[in-house]
Amino acid sequence: MKQSKMFIPTLREVPNDAESKSHQLLLKAGMIKQIASGVYSYLPIAKRVLNNIEAIVREEMEAIDGVEILMPALQPSELWQESGRWPSYGAELMRMTDRHGREFALGPTHEEIITSLVRDELKSYKKLPVTLFQIQNKFRDEKRPRFGLLRGREFIMKDAYSFHATEESLDATYQDMYQAYSNIYNRVGLKFRPVIADSGAIGGSHTHEFMALAEIGEDTIAYTDGSDYAANIEKAEVLYTPNVQHTAEAALEKIHTPGVKTAQQLADLLGKRLDEIVKSMIVKVDDRFVMFLIRGHHELNDVKVKSFFGTEVVEMATEAEIEGIMNAKPGSLGPVGVDKIDIYADHSVQDINNLAVGANETDYHYINANLGRDFQIKAFGDFRFILEGEQAADGSGPVKFAEGIEVGQVFKLGTKYSEAMKATFLDEQGKAQPMIMGCYGIGVSRTLSAVIEQHHDDNGIIWPKAITPFDIHIISVNPKQDAQRTLADQLYTDFSKNYQVLYDDRQERAGVKFNDADLIGVPLRIVVGKQAADGIVEVKLRGTGESFEVPVNELTAKIETLYQDLA
Numbered sequence: 383m384k385q386s387k388m389f390i391p392t393l394r395e396v397p398n399d400a401e402s403k404s405h406q407l408l409l410k411a412g413m414i415k416q417i418a419s420g421v422y423s424y425l426p427i428a429k430r431v432l433n434n435i436e437a438i439v440r441e442e443m444e445a446i447d448g449v450e451i452l453m454p455a456l457q458p459s460e461l462w463q464e465s466g467r468w469p470s471y472g473a474e475l476m477r478m479t480d481r482h483g484r485e486f487a488l489g490p491t492h493e494e495i496i497t498s499l500v501r502d503e504l505k506s507y508k509k510l511p512v513t514l515f516q517i518q519n520k521f522r523d524e525k526r527p528r529f530g531l532l533r534g535r536e537f538i539m540k541d542a543y544s545f546h547a548t549e550e551s552l553d554a555t556y557q558d559m560y561q562a563y564s565n566i567y568n569r570v571g572l573k574f575r576p577v578i579a580d581s582g583a584i585g586g587s588h589t590h591e592f593m594a595l596a597e598i599g600e601d602t603i604a605y606t607d608g609s610d611y612a613a614n615i616e617k618a619e620v621l622y623t624p625n626v627q628h629t630a631e632a633a634l635e636k637i638h639t640p641g642v643k644t645a646q647q648l649a650d651l652l653g654k655r656l657d658e659i660v661k662s663m664i665v666k667v668d669d670r671f672v673m674f675l676i677r678g679h680h681e682l683n684d685v686k687v688k689s690f691f692g693t694e695v696v697e698m699a700t701e702a703e704i705e706g707i708m709n710a711k712p713g714s715l716g717p718v719g720v721d722k723i724d725i726y727a728d729h730s731v732q733d734i735n736n737l738a739v740g741a742n743e744t745d746y747h748y749i750n751a752n753l754g755r756d757f758q759i760k761a762f763g764d765f766r767f768i769l770e771g772e773q774a775a776d777g778s779g780p781v782k783f784a785e786g787i788e789v790g791q792v793f794k795l796g797t798k799y800s801e802a803m804k805a806t807f808l809d810e811q812g813k814a815q816p817m818i819m820g821c822y823g824i825g826v827s828r829t830l831s832a833v834i835e836q837h838h839d840d841n842g843i844i845w846p847k848a849i850t851p852f853d854i855h856i857i858s859v860n861p862k863q864d865a866q867r868t869l870a871d872q873l874y875t876d877f878s879k880n881y882q883v884l885y886d887d888r889q890e891r892a893g894v895k896f897n898d899a900d901l902i903g904v905p906l907r908i909v910v911g912k913q914a915a916d917g918i919v920e921v922k923l924r925g926t927g928e929s930f931e932v933p934v935n936e937l938t939a940k941i942e943t944l945y946q947d948l949a
């Protein structure tokens with residue numbers, strides 16, 4: 383492709399609202415243009431990379447009998463009424479009304495559509511299992527779109543759905559998908575880890591997220607060295623090993639604690655350690671309030687609370703709600719004398735006694751509060767985030783933390799949608815059964831960004847060979863020089879036979895051309911400059927910066943060797 387005909391609006395400066403490296407480079411390399419918050423156009427370089435990623439995704443899906451379809455983005459609300467999800471999503475679900483006043487959703491995902499599509503066709507166990515997938519734009523009205531393509535409001539997803547007569551059949555496809563995802567991420571050049579994840583509202587029991595390792599990642603992974611244990615920190619189970627340090631129960635004592643609002647302030651006032659304090663938090667679960675007791679040095683894990691109660695509707699109570707229930711401000715809450723709401727405690731609260739807790743009176747706290755004598759709790763549970771260094775649930779050692787970008791997720795869905803939408807098949811006994819489903823997503827546009835996060839230097843992107851927009855970048859330094867232009871034209875014609883070639887034939891200063899080439903990140907570069915008259919060109923590797931002076935008659939072999947060795 384001749385760069386004089388291309389559309390690559392590179393930038394010298396970066397808009398200051400681009401915080402992540404990939405967002406900055408996507409803009410500087412002229413790969414995307416924002417038209418609204420979280421909404422982007424993909425320009426030629428980005429589109430070519432997306433095509434390459436999608437080709438790899440298609441290959442791996444088809445290798446495990448996935449069949450490609452394309453479903454509409456416009457989803458009739460009736461189907462979301464059938465699944466019961468129309469009322470359960472708020473502003474994130476983009477809704478619209480057509481000219482007849484009928485309501486539609488712009489598809490954030492396609493469980494309802496695919497289930498309604500197959501329920502009339504797959505009526506016998508003999509027709510199962512089936513795996514269908516699509517690659518298509520999704521719409522989710524994120525509250526805070528950020529980091530360019532990492533969190534957009536319109537993005538490209540590969541979403542696959544599988545339908546089974548038995549759990550074993552679902553398990554087999556789940557494993558196939560798990561392996562196919564590993565192949566895809568390896569092939570596109572991503573360093574990633576599959577992590578045990580929480581299935582959340584989507585339902586189902588079993589799910590893994592695929593996390594691309596990157597500091598900008600919004601997810602935290604808890605993993606152990608020397609094992610394949612890795613869990614999203616939302617899900618990472620805490621192994622409770624009792625470490626009881628009780629002292630003789632002392633008398634309950636109320637103390638005036640003016641201005642004390644945080645566990646640290648209370649610890650400082652009492653000359654205690656933070657882990658000797660117990661925090662009391664009020665959480666709204668569905669439509670009722672619940673109190674949680676957590677040690678001062680731990681944090682409440684809202685995802686664990688959600689899965690404990692089996693609901694997505696879990697919010698910290700507001701200050702007004704707290705005052706309404708407890709007649710005290712947050713910061714002075716405690717379990718003593720509380721009988722209107724249930725109290726749950728994290729396992730580790732039972733390790734200590736004579737607790738320092740709020741007195742449910744602003745600016746007053748109790749010391750020596752004791753479970754049993756002064757308050758009751760409904761149940762202990764694993765309600766906190768694991769700390770770095772604590773033992774992993776599978777005993778494989780102390781966990782370490784890493785940031786990750788969720789680039790994919792595989793779910794065992796079960797029959798949540800097939801029951802709600804009456805997608806049944808006749809089993810071998812001729813009995814109607816709901817189909818057992820799996821669903822599997824890859825963030826295709828997010829994957830592109832994650833690759834840039836992992837493959838760049840200060841001058842720009844360095845594309846892995848498998849997804850690079852072009853294999854070779856030919857630069858004619860000064861097209862006004864006949865010898866240079868003629869040789870560059872010739873090399874462009876010759877190499878285009880076996881490689882994808884971007885040919886910078888523009889009437890631009892050399893510096894501009896080299897800056898742009900560094901930004902765009904094509905792995906191999908042939909520079910046709912002053913020595914063209916002597917039949918010598920420069921070959922440069924974008925990744926290592928190495929360069930070689932090569933006589934034209936050795937160029938094909940040199941390029942072939944360097945291309946083979948590219949990662």
Ligand SMILES: O=C(C[C@@H]1CCCCN1)Cn1cnc2cc(Cl)c(F)cc2c1=O
Nearest residue numbers: 471474475490491522541584821822823
């Ligand atoms: O999408 C999934 C599960 C899997 C992921 C892989 C491909 C198939 N779906 C979960 N999820 C996430 N955000 C959503 C946002 C909105 Cl606004 C919505 F209405 C529904 C969903 C929703 O269901």
Ligand SMILES: [Mg+2]
Nearest residue numbers: 591601614788
């Ligand atoms: Mg997540």
Ligand SMILES: [Mg+2]
Nearest residue numbers: 591788790791
């Ligand atoms: Mg997810």
